[in-house]
Amino acid sequence: MSTVVLLTITGLGLAALYFLVASGLSLIFGLMGVLNFAHGAFLTIGAYGTWWASDHLPGAGSTGWGFVLAVVFGVAVGTAVAALIELALIRPLYERHIEQVLVTVGLSLALVALVRATWGADPHPFPRPEWTQRTTSVLGANVPNDRFLLIGSAVVVLVAVLAFLRFTRFGLIIRAGVENRSMVTALGIDVRRAFTLVFAIGGAFAALAGALGGIYLGSISPGQGTSLLIFAFIVVVIGGMSSITGTAVAAVLVGLVQQFANYYAASGVGDLSVVLLLAAVLLARPSGLTARLA
Amino acid sequence: MSGTVTPPLLRMSDVHVRLSGSHILQGVDLTVRRGGVTALLGRNGAGKTTTVKAVLGLVPSTGTIEFTGSDGRNQRLSGRRTHEIVRHGIGYAPEDREVFGGLTVAENLTLAERRNSPHHHDRVYELFPELKQRSRQLAGTLSGGQQQMVAIARLLLNDNQLLLIDEPTKGLAPLLVAEVAEVLARAAEEVTILLVEQNLTVVRRMADDAIVVDQGRIAWSGPAPELMADADRTRELLGVATTGGHA
Amino acid sequence: MNRISLRRLVPLVVFAVLAVLPYSTLQLPGLFDGVLNSPGTLQLLALCLIFGGVALSYDLLFGFTGLLSFGHALYFAAGTYAANLALTELGWGLGAALALTTAVGIVLPLLVGAVALRVSGIAFSMVTLATAQVGSIIVLQDPGGLTGGEEGLALDRDQVPDAFVGVLNTVNLYWLALAYLVLVYVVVTWVTGSRAGKVWQAIRENEGRVEVLGLQPYRFKLLVFVIAGLLAALGGITHLLLLGGSTPRTTTSDFTLGLLVMVVLGGAGSRWGAVVGGVLYTYLDSRLTDLANSPAVQDLPGWLRVPLSEPLFLLGTLFILVVFFVPGGIAGLVDRLRERRAGRRSGGGGPAPGRVVEQLREQVGAGLGGANPRDGV
Numbered sequence: 039m040s041t042v043v044l045l046t047i048t049g050l051g052l053a054a055l056y057f058l059v060a061s062g063l064s065l066i067f068g069l070m071g072v073l074n075f076a077h078g079a080f081l082t083i084g085a086y087g088t089w090w091a092s093d094h095l096p097g098a099g100s101t102g103w104g105f106v107l108a109v110v111f112g113v114a115v116g117t118a119v120a121a122l123i124e125l126a127l128i129r130p131l132y133e134r135h136i137e138q139v140l141v142t143v144g145l146s147l148a149l150v151a152l153v154r155a156t157w158g159a160d161p162h163p164f165p166r167p168e169w170t171q172r173t174t175s176v177l178g179a180n181v182p183n184d185r186f187l188l189i190g191s192a193v194v195v196l197v198a199v200l201a202f203l204r205f206t207r208f209g210l211i212i213r214a215g216v217e218n219r220s221m222v223t224a225l226g227i228d229v230r231r232a233f234t235l236v237f238a239i240g241g242a243f244a245a246l247a248g249a250l251g252g253i254y255l256g257s258i259s260p261g262q263g264t265s266l267l268i269f270a271f272i273v274v275v276i277g278g279m280s281s282i283t284g285t286a287v288a289a290v291l292v293g294l295v296q297q298f299a300n301y302y303a304a305s306g307v308g309d310l311s312v313v314l315l316l317a318a319v320l321l322a323r324p325s326g327l328t329a330r331l332a
Numbered sequence: 333m334s335g336t337v338t339p340p341l342l343r344m345s346d347v348h349v350r351l352s353g354s355h356i357l358q359g360v361d362l363t364v365r366r367g368g369v370t371a372l373l374g375r376n377g378a379g380k381t382t383t384v385k386a387v388l389g390l391v392p393s394t395g396t397i398e399f400t401g402s403d404g405r406n407q408r409l410s411g412r413r414t415h416e417i418v419r420h421g422i423g424y425a426p427e428d429r430e431v432f433g434g435l436t437v438a439e440n441l442t443l444a445e446r447r448n449s450p451h452h453h454d455r456v457y458e459l460f461p462e463l464k465q466r467s468r469q470l471a472g473t474l475s476g477g478q479q480q481m482v483a484i485a486r487l488l489l490n491d492n493q494l495l496l497i498d499e500p501t502k503g504l505a506p507l508l509v510a511e512v513a514e515v516l517a518r519a520a521e522e523v524t525i526l527l528v529e530q531n532l533t534v535v536r537r538m539a540d541d542a543i544v545v546d547q548g549r550i551a552w553s554g555p556a557p558e559l560m561a562d563a564d565r566t567r568e569l570l571g572v573a574t575t576g577g578h579a
Numbered sequence: 580m581n582r583i584s585l586r587r588l589v590p591l592v593v594f595a596v597l598a599v600l601p602y603s604t605l606q607l608p609g610l611f612d613g614v615l616n617s618p619g620t621l622q623l624l625a626l627c628l629i630f631g632g633v634a635l636s637y638d639l640l641f642g643f644t645g646l647l648s649f650g651h652a653l654y655f656a657a658g659t660y661a662a663n664l665a666l667t668e669l670g671w672g673l674g675a676a677l678a679l680t681t682a683v684g685i686v687l688p689l690l691v692g693a694v695a696l697r698v699s700g701i702a703f704s705m706v707t708l709a710t711a712q713v714g715s716i717i718v719l720q721d722p723g724g725l726t727g728g729e730e731g732l733a734l735d736r737d738q739v740p741d742a743f744v745g746v747l748n749t750v751n752l753y754w755l756a757l758a759y760l761v762l763v764y765v766v767v768t769w770v771t772g773s774r775a776g777k778v779w780q781a782i783r784e785n786e787g788r789v790e791v792l793g794l795q796p797y798r799f800k801l802l803v804f805v806i807a808g809l810l811a812a813l814g815g816i817t818h819l820l821l822l823g824g825s826t827p828r829t830t831t832s833d834f835t836l837g838l839l840v841m842v843v844l845g846g847a848g849s850r851w852g853a854v855v856g857g858v859l860y861t862y863l864d865s866r867l868t869d870l871a872n873s874p875a876v877q878d879l880p881g882w883l884r885v886p887l888s889e890p891l892f893l894l895g896t897l898f899i900l901v902v903f904f905v906p907g908g909i910a911g912l913v914d915r916l917r918e919r920r921a922g923r924r925s926g927g928g929g930p931a932p933g934r935v936v937e938q939l940r941e942q943v944g945a946g947l948g949g950a951n952p953r954d955g956v
């Protein structure tokens with residue numbers, strides 16, 4: 039029983055990471071039709087930004103509020119990089135989706151290489167605040183606290199995104215744009231501003247995932263983002279490509295399947311099951327689980 | 333400065349559109365004068381929709397498209413982005429309505445609120461009381477006629493100078509056709525309309541001027557009654573009898 | 580003789596030059612460290628030729644048919660690991676290993692393609708990416724100690740003919756690599772000129788129209804997927820013989836992305852463009868790595884040394900610049916220069932080689948059951 043509880047909560051923690059990365063990907067894909075390969079790099083940037091700030095930024099540190107400040111810094115850097123990339127490299131290729139995807143491919147290679155060139159290819163130990171290293175007893179299982187941090191963050195992000203999409207004008211524009219972009223512009227709305235916004239939001243979430251992933255794994259390395267990205271892509275497809283709730287459900291599904299199969303079958307089987315899950319979903323319902331945003 | 337010759341509201345000269353390798357508009361020249369209804373006619377596939385989209389910048393075009401609003405300033409629309417063109421006071425109701433099915437009726441209208449214009453929700457709900465009752469319903473669950481109401485409501489919500497309306501009566505039941513025509517006729521008292529329409533009954537009732545497109549070029553333009561009175565010419569240009577209802 | 584038949588001769592001339600190149604003792608300072616026929620230079624050249632061929636096999640999918648696969652690495656890696664297992668674990672001879680690789684190179688893409696091609700657009704890209712990830716996971720898991728995990732798998736050279744073993748025989752490996760490239764080039768020329776090739780082109784331009792004509796795009800796409808996969812697998816075995824081992828790096832998505840970069844760099848939809856892209860990319864990757872480790876760079880101030888020490892940073896940046904400023908890649912550039920010189924004489928049917936990316940725009944992403952029906956996303 040306690041194993042099942044531990045596996046479930048750990049699976050949900052992993053799902054939280056997937057959700058943070060995949061929600062931005064699906065917003066970007068839904069609105070702009072761009073599969074963003076640079077998203078893994080945003081994650082890496084968030085992780086390294088946090089790690090760097092915890093050592094160098096005045097006031098920041100590896101525990102308590104200092105650590106929060108470090109995370110805020112990492113997320114801010116990830117957000118800024120994402121927004122700048124949209125403005126400088128994606129926007130000029132407006133409506134040219136293949137070129138936009140190619141540019142994000144180039145960025146994913148170049149940005150990760152730049153991080154590697156700057157801080158080396160080897161993993162760096164990541165600051166882990168005291169509290170996250172302790173465990174909490176749940177139904178007889180000793181669950182590391184960082185799982186709760188991951189799950190809590192993802193839930194907050196999920197609620198915030200849904201509220202943003204539902205109650206703000208930008209949210210309205212994004213929902214409408216996912217359905218029919220050109221009609222949104224025909225209503226006199228500059229939909230490109232929404233593009234920059236979803237890139238920035240996606241960058242922020244990915245950077246947050248980078249920081250949380252650092253806590254969860256205890257260390258960071260340049261390639262981390264890219265390997266997470268592939269599973270995030272799978273989550274996006276299973277979730278219906280442009281649906282936030284679909285993405286959340288798919289993230290939970292993928293996280294749990296992966297954890298349980300890796301534990302009960304053999305290490306690696308979980309990863310394979312996830313791919314099989316993807317194939318099954320695509321073949322059964324080519325449009326994924328849900329088809330609409332929000 | 334004479335001030336007696338007012339320039340037309342909209343002028344297109346030598347407009348060409350190429351889409352995925354096909355030369356669709358092949359040098360369109362047309363003017364839409366201020367006030368009243370100008371009908372844009374032509375057979376299926378003649379290029380009517382493409383002409384309207386070219387005005388809005390929804391398809392890439394070459395040539396000149398100019399707009400002279402009530403402030404008298406001549407604006408070049410060609411090469412501008414769609415949202416900038418629309419902000420000059422041009423409303424668009426596309427051929428397939430294109431309401432946002434995943435948004436409620438009220439959200440569809442809120443989205444259509446343009447920043448540089450007052451918003452006339454009262455006027456819209458007075459014209460279409462049904463939309464008020466259904467304001468919280470998803471637009472995708474509305475009937476075709478109701479969706480057309482939403483599409484027209486989006487036009488009338490803002491202060492516009494020119495409405496581009498593409499086949500608003502397509503696929504509607506006769507009763508609804510009459511209702512839509514009625515609403516458009518009322519709107520035409522205040523704003524210029526460029527109306528793409530296959531239903532010649534509606535054209536005869538509303539249109540002051542007519543422009544006929546054929547194979548990507550302007551084949552005829554002049555007063556609408558003159559075209560409608562000439563049965564042979566109508567048949568030749570539109571492929572329909574003037575007495576017919578829907579083409 | 581008119582211009583057309585002259586142009587047909589170009590590949591033959593290039594082939595002849597490449598074939599006799601190992602007899603040259605030319606020294607090209609700056610370009611290569613040693614003389615042309617030194618083992619080090621030949622090894623690098625052979626690597627370039629292999630990747631020219633693999634890039635061309637990828638172009639068959641991406642450039643000629645418009646299938647944006649993110650999993651081509653899988654078939655290349657399957658080629659090297661299958662051949663390596665046959666030679667090293669099973670102790671088979673080279674002929675048997677080649678037969679096994681061929682079988683794997685047909686069956687694997689047939690299985691994956693049969694599933695992946697049920698969807699199109701971005702969904703297809705995702706399925707190929709995911710299946711390739713399976714390959715990567717399996718190789719890294721090192722099941723039964725068969726793949727060597729992260730370490731890779733060294734080739735047992737006892738089973739390899741002597742002609743392909745040892746530094747002095749690098750020249751034979753070079754010719755093998757050249758033979759592989761020629762094979763790919765000939766096969767691609769042949770199949771793209773065949774009736775199936777016409778259908779592939781039609782699929783790229785407008786899949787709906789192919790269906791209207793009563794043809795089944797699925798079968799034709801599966802065919803090109805298998806041919807491209809097989810050619811990549813054969814590239815894998817050549818790579819294995821040249822490097823004397825299999826490395827898990829060839830299973831990663833970065834490896835496929837590298838192939839995509841090569842093709843776009845050289846010019847998607849152009850045979851020679853893809854080859855040039857593959858050769859150039861491989862050459863730059865190798866030379867930039869040498870440059871990064873050279874004292875000249877190590878002594879530079881940090882802001883210069885850091886970017887210069889990562890070939891992938893420079894290649895990624897170069898790639899972005901090409902996408903922005905050189906549409907159609909090298910082939911597109913040459914094409915435009917030629918057009919300008921000829922004063923745009925001929926209208927010419929079909930898309931110019933290398934301009935495929937522009938043509939593909941409207942198609943990508945159309946695969947998910949019309950999530951965005953009116954934007955043609």
Ligand SMILES: Nc1ncnc2c1ncn2[C@@H]1O[C@H](COP(=O)(O)OP(=O)(O)O)[C@@H](O)[C@H]1O
Pocket residue numbers: 351352354356374375376377378379380381382383
């Ligand atoms: N995106 C497109 N690509 C290629 N051809 C198109 C495209 N859109 C429209 N066409 C063609 O352009 C012609 C004119 O279309 P359209 O303007 O919609 O005609 P109409 O509105 O008069 O019926 C038609 O032959 C149509 O097939």
Ligand SMILES: [Mg+2]
Pocket residue numbers: 380381382427
């Ligand atoms: Mg039309």
